[in-house]
Amino acid sequence: MKTLLFSYPIFTAKSTHNITHKPPLISDFSSQLGFSYCSNNIKGSNHFKLRVIGKNFEEDGYSTHEDEENDGFLLGIEKDTVAEFQLIPQSGMLLLFAFATFLLELPGDFEVGNFYDDILADKYEASVSDELIEERLTELTYNIVFVTSEASPYSKTGGLGDVCGSLPIALAARGHRVMVVSPRYLHGDPSDDKFAGATNLNCVTKVHCFGGIQQVDFFHEYRAGVDWVFVDHPSYHRPGNPYGDIYGAFGDNQFRFTLLCQAACEAPLVLPLGGFTYGENCLFLANDWHAGLVPVLLAAKYRPNGVYKDARSIIAIHNLAHQGIEPAATYGNLGLPLEWYGALEWVFPTWARTHALDTGQAVNILKGAIVTADRILTVSQGYSWEITTPEGGYGLNELLSSRKFVVNGITNGIDVTEWDPSSDEHIASHYSMDDISGKVVIANCVCEMQIKCKIALQKELGLAVLPDCPLVGFIGRLDYQKGIDILLSATPNLLQDDVQFIMLGSGEKQYEEWMRATETSFSDQFRGWVGFNVPISHRITAGCDILLMPSRFEPCGLNQLYAMRYGTIPVVHGTGGLKAKVKKVPGIWAFAPLTKECMLDALRVAIRTYREHKTSWEGLMRRGMERDCSWDNAAVQYEQVFEWAFMDPPYVT
Numbered sequence: 001m002k003t004l005l006f007s008y009p010i011f012t013a014k015s016t017h018n019i020t021h022k023p024p025l026i027s028d029f030s031s032q033l034g035f036s037y038c039s040n041n042i043k044g045s046n047h048f049k050l051r052v053i054g055k056n057f058e059e060d061g062y063s064t065h066e067d068e069e070n071d072g073f074l075l076g077i078e079k080d081t082v083a084e085f086q087l088i089p090q091s092g093m094l095l096l097f098a099f100a101t102f103l104l105e106l107p108g109d110f111e112v113g114n115f116y117d118d119i120l121a122d123k124y125e126a127s128v129s130d131e132l133i134e135e136r137l138t139e140l141t142y143n144i145v146f147v148t149s150e151a152s153p154y155s156k157t158g159g160l161g162d163v164c165g166s167l168p169i170a171l172a173a174r175g176h177r178v179m180v181v182s183p184r185y186l187h188g189d190p191s192d193d194k195f196a197g198a199t200n201l202n203c204v205t206k207v208h209c210f211g212g213i214q215q216v217d218f219f220h221e222y223r224a225g226v227d228w229v230f231v232d233h234p235s236y237h238r239p240g241n242p243y244g245d246i247y248g249a250f251g252d253n254q255f256r257f258t259l260l261c262q263a264a265c266e267a268p269l270v271l272p273l274g275g276f277t278y279g280e281n282c283l284f285l286a287n288d289w290h291a292g293l294v295p296v297l298l299a300a301k302y303r304p305n306g307v308y309k310d311a312r313s314i315i316a317i318h319n320l321a322h323q324g325i326e327p328a329a330t331y332g333n334l335g336l337p338l339e340w341y342g343a344l345e346w347v348f349p350t351w352a353r354t355h356a357l358d359t360g361q362a363v364n365i366l367k368g369a370i371v372t373a374d375r376i377l378t379v380s381q382g383y384s385w386e387i388t389t390p391e392g393g394y395g396l397n398e399l400l401s402s403r404k405f406v407v408n409g410i411t412n413g414i415d416v417t418e419w420d421p422s423s424d425e426h427i428a429s430h431y432s433m434d435d436i437s438g439k440v441v442i443a444n445c446v447c448e449m450q451i452k453c454k455i456a457l458q459k460e461l462g463l464a465v466l467p468d469c470p471l472v473g474f475i476g477r478l479d480y481q482k483g484i485d486i487l488l489s490a491t492p493n494l495l496q497d498d499v500q501f502i503m504l505g506s507g508e509k510q511y512e513e514w515m516r517a518t519e520t521s522f523s524d525q526f527r528g529w530v531g532f533n534v535p536i537s538h539r540i541t542a543g544c545d546i547l548l549m550p551s552r553f554e555p556c557g558l559n560q561l562y563a564m565r566y567g568t569i570p571v572v573h574g575t576g577g578l579k580a581k582v583k584k585v586p587g588i589w590a591f592a593p594l595t596k597e598c599m600l601d602a603l604r605v606a607i608r609t610y611r612e613h614k615t616s617w618e619g620l621m622r623r624g625m626e627r628d629c630s631w632d633n634a635a636v637q638y639e640q641v642f643e644w645a646f647m648d649p650p651y652v653t
Ligand SMILES: Nc1ncnc2c1ncn2[C@@H]1O[C@H](COP(=O)(O)OP(=O)(O)O[C@H]2O[C@H](CO)[C@@H](O)[C@H](O)[C@H]2O)[C@@H](O)[C@H]1O
Pocket: 157, 158, 159, 160, 162, 163, 318, 319, 379, 412, 475, 476, 477, 504, 505, 506, 531, 532, 533, 534, 537, 554, 555, 556, 557, 558, 559, 577
């Protein structure tokens, strides 16, 4: 491994600007500064850059100079010297970004201990030792602010939590500064412990909405290179899940998520994370309707007051079926100027109105986001097209079509650390591509030791331990989207065959009841776990042979990716994100159209293959397992969209 000298002379190297005094040694200010590193953006040479983010230089006796002409930005790059400086004033006190560019050939020892934290050291070493720098670092880095109603592991009810728990980490690893803002839900149960690592920043912020002033606190945890910021307010403290409880959805969700959006817009301005704020020049990535007010607030509240003029916003649509629609009278509660009503205005078609005097007037938060965001993202390419059609557009198709030039689809990745059969803490036996004995029946030899995960699952759920019996699984929200009605009607037929079927899910009451009843009627073959349980979801993914996904529509779908990684064959309805994957991946089984008969036919073919063609089955498993589902690829595509967002002026100025 090459070592680098990082020392005083590098900082005194020529700068084209007015930093004339003695610059500090890295070790001098390591305790008060945050670090992040920049990029290897001098392609084809041996340069790379380290970005040092400083604050309060003036207070420390080092003067800095604000370059008005360049808006305080680039002061100059001297390619042949080893240093360059960049000045970016950040909300008042936070002044200096200094960039030092090194040549890898520099002799001497590099004192990693001088640096602010081990994270940087890790990245540094990795980047120098094996050309990862080319792959992992991006040319341009951004201050990215995710706004989301859930982020795993802190809160999760579905795929949104997975994405917002893992994509930020992937982007931070590529050199971006990333903050995730979500509520600090306290349900009064053991799940509250997930927030134990987050401390109160003691930065009480006032938010004007719902006819008064609301005070929110911010809690913070720095983990995996990401600033996890939790908005705290009494309305997030109640039993249930983020959106509702046993009695249904909370009646004040519009209030709770308005608070989230208002607080998230303040967070980059007021929170001194790692000693310095993110500042105004950031990119907001608002997820689904819960965060949909963020782009609207930038356009309607901040920019007219000269704030966030250089920020950009992206609305990421994970599920267009949920739009945050409330009666028109609630508009006045949102903290938006009256003249912006049109952005959120929504009129229900006549057939959807409840009575003769109902004018259908409503506000639609997701619509507001689509109208004001700089760019629009969906979680697969297929879905980005589907939302522009009457079938998939849920009334927003025309609006989305009118903005199709800024709509992109990027297929989700998965957290390959959490979902890794070779190290998964939740499963009975570990296995991998090299050794699938924990999972599969090899070459017709049914050996108990070889299929530990399946047997452990059968035992745990009280099913007969039958290692060679095809085990079919389903995991998901019990929702119309997931095709539960089809599953429900097909299950008695499916269970006529010699198979076992396990379902894990929660959602609509009628389906929960049906799962309980079916378990009673088919106690030898069927188990229905009603509830939300992450460890069980891992064990089902690992222990089943087949994962069934009869989704009516699926913007991307994550369970099929988890299943493939665990050598479990997905049998899916070919729609949206699933369809795209089926085309490319042989390790996945698709059927269409979505009917009971088609689904049963596909399942029967899969089951026969499992029983009679073990070698083919193992081939399918391996093809799924070897697929790269990590975020790396998607993260690069996200960066491209960020770049486009900043290339254009803000959509609403
Ligand atoms: N009862 C239960 N117990 C434990 N875990 C459970 C569970 N029910 C669901 N899960 C977990 O929740 C996640 C669901 O992922 P999906 O991709 O099916 O997302 P969902 O439809 O919620 O989200 C939307 O957003 C995601 C992310 O963009 C898109 O992939 C998707 O198509 C879109 O509908 C998986 O991790 C699954 O294991």
